[in-house]
Amino acid sequence: MATIYEVSELAGVSLATVSRVMNKNAKVSEKTRDKVLAAMKELDYKPNTIARSLASNRSDSVGILVSELRGLFYSQIMSGIEEVLRASEKHVIIAAGHSKETEEIDGIEFLISRRCDALILHVESVSDDYLIELSKGPVPFVLINRHIPEISARCVSLDNEQGGYLSAKALLESGHRDIAYISGPLWKMDANERFKGHQRALAEFGAHYDETLFFEGDYAETSGEEGLSQLLNQNKKFTGLVCANDYMASGAMSKAREHQLDLPADLSIVGFDNIIFASHLYPKLSTVNYPLDQMAKATANWVLKTVYNQKIEKVQNLFQPEFIERDSVVPVQRR
């Protein structure tokens, strides 16, 4: 592969000059520039990004750490970020943390050792303290979907508590009082907050929270199925079900039909996240919108602004959920 040295030789100029025409900062006469450009073309020269990073201590790439690479949720984060970063000619290096502390730390260290200019992290297992400590280090980062008061300027998050509140409220306003809940893993902040919001809504409407109508899932569809089975097997009556995400809601819907329930008449269901498939389920799933795409873009803008000094208006830190009404909730049926 051709090097800058060969280019300079062919063009009859010095190394520095070639470098200058690549990084348009310094002035180079038009004639010289043309010679250099021609030489580059002739040699099919591709600058060695690695060498460039080493010398300039800049990599023009930002590291992203997500829990999983698979699934609609994370792919939305990645694609939102990539879109805005790419437009500014920054690139993206991705690692997966698999929601485990060691792997998350591993991933972060890898990204740092790769000399990313900044990191965008979706981490769930690493402690607040670790992140606060990390924030004192040399590598800037933003958090997505997590809020830590001490470093709140670096956090882009959703008001999950309010989201939990809204989803329960939708059911309550339709007259439901016996409401089951399929939760995400409670050690995850978002699951925890959603559940808190749920309880707040119940309290506000004077509905009793029945702790036997609770199932802690893991956010995967299968745990929605499992959760509904268990809830049903108790032979306790409930007319409404809130699931802490759409995946589980979808699993629960499948399972409900296996149990010969007529949806939505026999059971009103609400989800959370508003993934694209929510509107293609039958009945179309009412859910809480998670403006993940905007949030992902916000983190990317944070990086552009903070790290690359682009002039960008203020980056929004806290986003609000919104209830999306579709067909899966109906007024409670009199019997």
Next chain:
Amino acid sequence: MATIYEVSELAGVSLATVSRVMNKNAKVSEKTRDKVLAAMKELDYKPNTIARSLASNRSDSVGILVSELRGLFYSQIMSGIEEVLRASEKHVIIAAGHSKETEEIDGIEFLISRRCDALILHVESVSDDYLIELSKGPVPFVLINRHIPEISARCVSLDNEQGGYLSAKALLESGHRDIAYISGPLWKMDANERFKGHQRALAEFGAHYDETLFFEGDYAETSGEEGLSQLLNQNKKFTGLVCANDYMASGAMSKAREHQLDLPADLSIVGFDNIIFASHLYPKLSTVNYPLDQMAKATANWVLKTVYNQKIEKVQNLFQPEFIERDSVVPVQRR
């Protein structure tokens, strides 16, 4: 950030020795190793991957180019690859090509300039010739979901024609003869081949192919909706519908219900890809399985074998689709 130099100083050894203990290849006495390790720990030393790549001309990272970062299809590719590569301590750099030639070339060049040890490409717009030319260059790559005879050893692909055949056959065997088709963009190889397989099945069963019962979509759900609307508006009878992927099938199902069709009695539908949501649609979507996860892993194994010289049994190149029977196809109804 601490450098290898500081470590060598603190440990009282030379640079080379420190390097040796990191890359366990050369021999170092235990005493020396311990001193070095202790120094590293004390300084919280993290090797600079960038400098390492430059010097060793190896980056331990492989570049992935997919069309989109978003969606179940691509996230499955990425996650399959990452899983096997990560297990061998290789890392992953991702770029998106957005199905456009310039962006795909751009992405490839970026990954090369980043000195990836190998590339795994899901490209749709770039020409065969470009890829054949690229294969003569210094950077090894595999193609996923594309077959080019001249470089078939570097291709991991699905027999899409056979898949198209299977999906039509399922409908035909249930007695359907009036079958509509919602295609992917025909300039994409896979869409093209699926459609060919479809026609082969029709011919084999002596069913007439009616070209007015054809709609060319773009693989997104919305084009499934649009497609079904148009097909329906023609007031031509059809009892079966094959969609070239599950996303479009899902869109078509939503739209069918808007038109008051009773699924599956009024219309039998089959999809393609077997994305995870296919089994959560109602009725559960019969579809053709695309063993994408295995294929993604196969490409990663190709890299491990070819580039990193790991001993791996033969990597499978051509994968076979398989029909997955669920609830969306029923025997044609007599009227």
Next chain:
DNA sequence: CAGAAACTTCGTAAATGGTTGCCATAAATT
């Protein structure tokens, strides 16, 4: 048991492919 041979273990120094501050030169301006 001395001395040679053969290993081990470790240090020196030259890459790797760029960036960039500083200085020199040539051209342009007054």
Next chain:
DNA sequence: AATTTATGGCAACCATTTACGAAGTTTCTG
């Protein structure tokens, strides 16, 4: 002719790897 100014070159530097060779240590041989 003197002073600016626009260009371009030199060389140091970025943090590693690695070929080569120099000690030091062990084993072998007569």
